[in-house]
Amino acid sequence: xxxxxxxxxxxxxxxxxxxxxxxxxxxxxxxxxxxxxxxxxxxxxxxxxxxxxxxxxxxxxxxxxxxxxxxxxxxxxxxxxxxxxxxxxxxxxxxxxxxxxxxxxxxxxxx
Amino acid sequence: xxxxxxxxxxxxxxxxxxxxxxxxxxxxxxxxxxxxxxxxxxxxxxxxxxxxxxxxxxxxxxxxxxxxxxxxxxxxxxxxxxxxxxxxxxxxxxxxxxxxxxxxxxxxxxx
Numbered sequence: 778x779x780x781x782x783x784x785x786x787x788x789x790x791x792x793x794x795x796x797x798x799x800x801x802x803x804x805x806x807x808x809x810x811x812x813x814x815x816x817x818x819x820x821x822x823x824x825x826x827x828x829x830x831x832x833x834x835x836x837x838x839x840x841x842x843x844x845x846x847x848x849x850x851x852x853x854x855x856x857x858x859x860x861x862x863x864x865x866x867x868x869x870x871x872x873x874x875x876x877x878x879x880x881x882x883x884x885x886x887x888x
Numbered sequence: 889x890x891x892x893x894x895x896x897x898x899x900x901x902x903x904x905x906x907x908x909x910x911x912x913x914x915x916x917x918x919x920x921x922x923x924x925x926x927x928x929x930x931x932x933x934x935x936x937x938x939x940x941x942x943x944x945x946x947x948x949x950x951x952x953x954x955x956x957x958x959x960x961x962x963x964x965x966x967x968x969x970x971x972x973x974x975x976x977x978x979x980x981x982x983x984x985x986x987x988x989x990x991x992x993x994x995x996x997x998x999x
Binding site for chain 1: 919921923929930931932933936943944946979983984986987988989990991992993
């Protein structure tokens, strides 16, 4: 069945360092890969997304890369700040729109 | 900036009771979704809705669940006879076939 694996489950970095979160997906029909940030008790918030016809996308300190052959995609956060601390979820979907989420990564940025 | 809204923010109910969770999607969106998130776990897809009918549902979305768009603005999730294991955060989302924006969620507690 459809599955998205996400690693690591927890990640602790010093302020200013980079953070990388990796996901792999099983359904080769997946063509849309969003990343959501979820602060405690809040809604998942879309922070960046990438479609299968693009290999990389960047938005200020956040970038996402996609390797369709290997079926994996990654989130890169540079110059991390304490307010980046949250749970980050990757997800994948195909043409139906159903999002399959990864297990989440708890990112802690230490000041 | 328009946002998805949900009511109530927290619902406490007795096992076996019916609950209705309400959502107001972003006005020009055509696709609507319900997801749930059990405490500490990943977000799970329940159902997608387009053109006044269910387009896809997960194994979780059994006969106890139903969705409705009773008017031009609201989108509801009904659970007919709640079970203890239905306790979770329920998120509504609206958007296109891929980009989805989440509401703040309803925390359902079944006693």
